[in-house]
Every structure is written in structure tokens, then in C-alpha cells.
Amino acid sequence: MKIDYPDGATPLAPAEMEGLKLPHITTKTELDRWEQDNIAEADAVVFARKQKEVLTEPFIRRLHNMIFGNVWRWAGQYRKSDKNIGVKWWQVQEELLKLCGDAATWIEHKSWPEDEIAARFHHRLVFIHPFANGNGRHARMMADLLLVNNLNRPRFTWGSGSITDPGECRRKYIAALQQADRGDCSLLLEFVRS
Numbered sequence: 001m002k003i004d005y006p007d008g009a010t011p012l013a014p015a016e017m018e019g020l021k022l023p024h025i026t027t028k029t030e031l032d033r034w035e036q037d038n039i040a041e042a043d044a045v046v047f048a049r050k051q052k053e054v055l056t057e058p059f060i061r062r063l064h065n066m067i068f069g070n071v072w073r074w075a076g077q078y079r080k081s082d083k084n085i086g087v088k089w090w091q092v093q094e095e096l097l098k099l100c101g102d103a104a105t106w107i108e109h110k111s112w113p114e115d116e117i118a119a120r121f122h123h124r125l126v127f128i129h130p131f132a133n134g135n136g137r138h139a140r141m142m143a144d145l146l147l148v149n150n151l152n153r154p155r156f157t158w159g160s161g162s163i164t165d166p167g168e169c170r171r172k173y174i175a176a177l178q179q180a181d182r183g184d185c186s187l188l189l190e191f192v193r194s
Contacts, residue, residue, distance in 0.1 A: 004028060010083050016132045019073040032164070034071050039137060042066040046145060054145045055100045057093065063145075064131050064138050072133070079132045086129025095128045107150055114151040118143045119188050123180040136163065136173075143192075156192040 025031050045066065053059045065076025078092045087095050099121070106117045122143035129135050140163070144155040161169030176187035 010085065010129065010133055010135065012133055013081060016072075016074060019132075021071055021073055031071070035068065035134070035137075038070045039067050039141075041070075043141065046141070047148065051145055051149050054142070054149050055104050057096045057100060060096055060100075060125075060130065060138075060142065063142060064134065067138055067141065068134050074132055075134075076131075078130050081132075083129055083132075086127065086135075092128060092130045096125075096130060099124050099128065103146070114147065114153045115156075115193065116185065116189060118147045118151060118153070118156070119185055119192050120180075121146055122192075123177060123185065123188060126177060127181065157194060159191050159194050 020031075022034060025034060042063070046063065051059070061076045061078075068075035079086075079089050082089055086092075102124075103117065103121045106112060106120070111117065112120065122139050125139040125142055126135055131138065140156070140158060147153040147155055159169040159172055161167070163170050163173045172187075172191055176191045179185075179187045
């Protein structure tokens with residue numbers, strides 16, 4: 001299967017493509033549909049009741065597996081190669097542990113308003129890029145879980161459009177993340193509630 005990746009997406013390595021559990025999938029459209037169905041199922045489960053350990057490294061892996069486990073064999077497992085973005089593959093677990101500790105401190109000390117804590121958490125999780133693929137979708141759900149479970153806030157609207165499809169909403173999202181990479185979260189904060 002040949003995949004045309006939208007701007008800002010992380011291409012899968014050939015060995016990662018071999019992790020596809022569904023050999024009948026031959027197009028990106030079919031793959032997207034199966035992944036979206038899996039995401040909807042995970043969303044229904046994790047938002048049905050309060051999650052107690054959102055800010056833990058095992059929960060981060062478990063959620064990725066819930067989101068993509070019906071489609072990919074490597075779901076919930078850290079990537080084993082460097083990508084076009086992200087920390088070095090061997091730094092992923094350490095960086096996630098730091099992020100979870102930092103986010104708990106931000107919440108405890110009210111370092112920023114609740115939305116900003118969740119947006120910064122999301123940005124840093126995307127920046128770490130722990131998995132072979134699905135990092136943005138996973139990080140958005142993680143930020144929403146942090147808002148609902150730890151910050152008593154409603155979920156983000158994420159630009160009120162499709163971030164996974166090429167288009168204006170995705171372009172704004174990528175631009176906001178790139179600006180946050182340079183230390184300015186203002187566009188991201190605007191985008192998450194637009």
C-alpha cells in the first residue's frame with residue numbers, strides 16, 4: 001500500500017507498515033476508516049468514566065494501544081527508530097516520564113490557566129513523538145483526557161474541523177505547533193478552542 005502523507009505527518013518505515021493487522025486494506029482511505037473506527041471506540045471507553053492515572057507513562061502507552069490496537073501490531077509500543085520529528089527513539093520513555101512529572105507540577109502550582117496547561121502538555125507530547133504513527137491523534141485525546149479528568153474543563157474543539165485531512169484546519173494546527181516549537185503557544189491556545 002502506498003500512502004500519500006499530508007503535510008506534517010510522519011511517514012511509516014517499511015518495517016512499521018508490516019505491522020498492519022488487516023491485510024485486506026489496500027488504500028489510505030480504507031486505512032483511515034479503520035483507524036477512525038478504532039479511535040471512536042477508544043474515545044467512547046475512556047470518556048465514559050473518570051480516568052485516574054492520565055499522567056502516567058503506562059497510561060500513555062495503554063491509550064495508544066486502545067486507539068490503534070485493532071489496526072497496528074506495534075500500537076502502544078514506543079518507536080524503535082528516529083523520525084522526521086521527535087526526540088531520539090531511545091529518549092522517549094525518559095522524556096515521557098519528565099512530561100508527566102512536569103504536568104503534575106504545573107497543575108499543582110497552577111503555573112498557567114487550565115487550557116494552557118493542557119495545550120502545553122499536548123505540544124510537548126507531540127514533540128516527543130513516542131510512537132511510529134498516530135502521535136497527533138493520540139496527543140489530542142491525551143490533552144482532552146487531562147482537561148476532563150485533571151483540570152475539570154471541557155474538551156478542546158481543535159479548530160472545529162478535520163485535522164487529519166489536508167486542508168485549512170490542519171494547516172492552522174501545524175502552524176500553531178511550529179510556533180509553539182519556537183516557544184510561543186499563543187496560536188495553539190487560540191486554535192484549541194476555535
